[in-house]
Amino acid sequence: MAVVFSSEEHEWHFNPAQCRYALGMEDGTIPDSDITASSAWSDSTEAKHGRLSTGEGDGAWCPAGAVFPSGSEYLQVDLHKLHFLALVGTQGRHADGHGQEFARSYRLRYSRDGVKWITWKDRWGQEVVSGNENTYDIVLKDLGPPIVARMVRFYPLADRVMSVCLRVELYGCLWNDGLKAYTAPVGHVMQLPGMSVYLNDSTYDGSTEQGMQFGGLGQLCDGVLGGDDFIQTKELRVWPGYDYLGWSREALGQGSVDIEFHFEKLRVFHHMQVHSNNRHTQGVRVFSKVECLFKPGLLQPWSSPALTLPVPLEDLKDPSSRPISLPLGGQPAQILRCKFYFADRWLLISEISFLSGRDSLVFSAVTPRAGLPVAKDDSSNTAILIGCLVGIILLLLAVIAVILWRQYWKKILGKVSGHTDVYLGQFIHEAFVLLTKCLEHPQAFLRFLEAEGEYQEPSALLRPRDHRDSTSNVPHYAEADIVSLQGVSGNNTYAVPALASSSPGADSAPLPELPRQCLIFKEKLGEGQFGEVHLCEIENPQDLPNLEFPFNVRKGRPLLVAVKILRPDASKNARNDFLKEVKILSRLKDPNIIRLLGVCVSSDPLCMVTEYMECGDLNQYLSHRALLDKTGPSHNTPTISYPALISMASQIASGMKFLSSLNFVHRDLATRNCLDRGGERHIKIADFGMSRNLYAGDYYRIQGRAVLPIRWMAWECILMGKFTTASDVWAFGVTLWEMLSVCQEQPYSNLTDEQVIDNAGEFFRDQGRQVYLSRPAVCPQGLYELMLSCWKRDCKVRPSFAYIHSFLTEDAMNMV
Incomplete structure (x- = not known):
């Protein structure tokens, strides 16, 4: 195993600048049950009303009594998992101008386990955070240092006894590293001519005894990398050496620094990255070697022997960090537990991060779930990886042979399409996806390779009526003339057909160029690798005669639009893909597809303007509603009826029927990607979901590259990267399940991401061990059978969207 040196940080290194997303107080992602308080003045000012920018109840959380300077009243938010928190937002009680209460300052306390609570302090030891000056403005405060916590409490303060109210939001991201504490020796002071360099862990939030720090986190995991000169700091107004934690061999009295890392749960560790200073002209060098011991649990023994990794110091003549x-x-x-051995008088480290994961094979042995087989490690990983590589090479050779044979006969028949490179690239990409799965889950992939490689007929789970109707002449497993196109809205990749001008709906008329000044920014909906999506408003759309209106707009009523913006520094390929996306989307004109209204391409940044629905996405719309019971509405929760759900599902099926008629494969069909226009219940299919941080948990990231909605994906998409109209049918079945469950939980919520991938393997093997989504309580058996048919193993026998649409419009209503 080789030690790797790099002048650049690896892509898996934590970057705090990309971790500043709202975590769900304002938009309701954090449920009411996870917001509690020490007390409340009344039911209308209880904890659940403490959401930023919302005005339900009496407009905020207000404690039962007046707040004293000591600040014993608190508002608590439980995030259930460890999160990295970069900033917080606070607001007073406005209540349409009637509120007078706000907190001029507050304290923060946080906990990683719900037992031990830590008071947040800034870099200079101050606990009090300045708050609001009025009842309506939002005040955002950067947390320096940041917090890693599961629970957070806000304690409003007052300089005298007075009434206060509070609304809050937390900003950050999920703490995927899983590290909950590390133990290390206290840092030392380096004496240089004319100055002292303090190399202590000043933001450590644990305990310190007898020269050791334990039970907390600090600067070794805050994402800030020290520079080449350890005296210089990235943070203003701090002391020299602030960016590093450092130890002197002489002061420590031993030849190594021992650091112990404690994680939330059992993980599989692939790499550790240590950012170290190497100013050897001042007696500072990186460590000469590291020895690591591993312990599966607190009461279990350490591994033996230790893993020893020497560091070739001859490669480290450059004094840069x-x-x-x-x-x-x-x-x-x-x-x-890792021992870092000194190579000189001083060892300085600014950051330690891990590439690890909750491996499905390890966890199936620790916490098996019913219905999923438990894997046994009956061979070494080395042999498995060799088998994977051999299998991939053979697969590539077979694919290339098939492609060349196809092209040979196409040339003979005069039907060559010119897409040889596209097909080859697509198949090589699929092989690369398989190789990635092999490296990530070698045991599971070995079982996949050992299984029979040909499609088998699925087990006879049900016998619905014949749904292979003759109303559509479109090939159901259509792959011809499909190329990949990177979507600008986020990380999504469209499977885009080569639409002919004579195709239905393929109107090639140029889109109108809209003046940028007519777009009034409202909020940022999300961002992706190449661009951003903004919600904007056009105040007087009637003044733009060339604007393609998706519906009639009343005079004086502004028009909400979504604007996809390509970043000005985007590559040439990204710009070309943007223009291709414009061309493709301009041809999709259907009542149930979000419509492209205009573009701004005469200058940078390039923009495309699409319609936006007032009620936002269908997931948020339904998750705030309860299914209307036959006994009538209950409490004050908004309701929705079964016929309304079926009507919405029918509209989605209609839109997908249109896309499938053009061989357009969506690849990310889900309620988050369907927009709703409220009272009219007019549903349109969009593609904004992946760009929104709100739905980050719906996507599975493969080693920082592909981001996949695996809980909505057919088994052939997960295992072979094969996206077709038939895989969209599978996703529609999951979307229908979401709707009939009123979006109260994720699909397969009882399975981890790794177990979902394993379940895809069970569909491939078809040995009766695959797990299906259960029937929602409101779903009639006939409709559930339609869902099951969408999840057929053999993609060729899944229903067409034409049949699904016909079923929902004619038959489903009679099943109530």
């Missing part, structure tokens, strides 16, 4: 990547060999552990 650098990340050093140390391979950990896929060891499972919950606790790591």
Whole structure:
């Protein structure tokens, strides 16, 4: 195993600048049950009303009594998982101008386990955070240092006894590293001519005893990398050496620095990255070697022997700081203890991060779930990886042979399409996806390779009526003339057909160029790798005669639009894909497809303007509603009826029927990607979901590259990267399940992402062990059978969208 030096940080290194998203107080992602308080003045000012920018109840959380300077009243938010918190927002009680209460300052306390609570302090030891000056403005405060926590409490303060009210939001992201504490020796002070360099862990939030810091987190995991000169700091108004934690060999009295890392749960460790200073002209060098021990649990023994990784110091003549990547060999552990050996008088480290994961094979042995087989490690990972590589090579050779044979006969028949490179690239990409799965889950992939490679007929789970109707002449498993196109809205990749001008709906008329000044920014909906999506308003759309209105707009009523913006520094390929996306989307004109209204392409940044629905996406619309019971409405929760749900589903099926008629494969059909216009219940299919942080948990990231909605994907998409109209049918079945469950939970919520991938393997093997989504309580058996037919193993026998639409419009209503 080789130690890797790099002048650049690895893509898996945590970047705090990309971790500043609202976590769900304002938009309701955090449920009322996770917002509690020490007390409340009344039911209308209880904890659930403490959401930023919302005005339900009496407009905020207000404690039962007046707040004293000591600040014992609190508002608590439980995030259930560890999160990295970068900033917080606060607001007073406005209540349409009637509110007079706000908090001029507050304290924060946080906990990683719900037992031990820590008071947040800034870099200079101050606990009090300045708050609001009026009842309506939102005040955002950067947390320096940031917080890693599961629970957060806001304690409003007052300089005298007075009434206060509070609304809050948390900003950050999920703490995927899983590290909950590390133990290390206290840092030392380096004496240089004319100055002292303090190399202590000043933001450590644990305890300190007898020269050791334990039970907390600090600067080794805050995402800030120190520079080449350890005296210089990235943070203003701090002391020299602030960016590093450093130890002197002489002061420590031993030849190594021992650091112990404690994680939330058992993980599989692939690499550790240590960012170290190497100013050897001042007696500072990176460590000469590292020895690591692994412990699966608190009461279990350490691994033996230790993993030893020497660092070739002859490669480190350059005095610049650098990340050093140390391979950990896929060891499972919950606790790591690493000895870093001195190579000179001083050792300075600014950051330690891990490439690890909750491996499905390890966890199936620890916490098996019913219905899923438990994997047994009956061979070494080395042999498995070799088998994977051999299998991939053979697969590539077979694919190339098939492609060349196809092209040979196409040339003979005079039907060559010119897409040889596209087909080859697509198949190589699929093979690369398989190789990635092999490296991530070698045991599971070995079982996949050992299984029979040909499609088999699925088990006879049900016998619905013959749905292979003759109303559509479109090939159901259509792959011809499909190319990949990177979507600008986020990380989505469209499967785009080569639409002919004579195709239905393929109107090639140029889109109108809209003046940029007519777009009034409202809010940022999301962002992706190449661009951003903004919600904008056009105040007087009638003044733009060339605007393609999707519906009649009343005079004086502004028009909400979504604007996809390509970043000005985007690559040439991204710009070309943007213009291709414009061309494709301009041809999709259907009542149930979001319509492209205009463009701004005469200058940078390039923009495309699409319609937007007032009620937002269908997931948010339904998740705030209860299904209307035959006994009538209950409490004050908005309701929705079964016929309304079927009507919405029918509209989605209609839109997908149109797309499938053009061989257009959506690849990300879900309620988050369907927009709703409220009272008219007019549903349109869009593609904004992936760009929104609100739905980050719906997507599975493969080693920082592909981002996939695996809980909505057919088994052939997950295992082979094969997206077709038939895989869209599978996703529609999951979307229908979401709707009939009123979007109260994720699909397969009882399975981890890794178990969802394993379940796809069970569909491939078809040995009766695959897990299906259960029938929602409101769903009639006949409609559930339609869902099951969407999840057929053999894609060729899944229903067409024409049949689904016919079923929902004619038959489903009679099943109530």
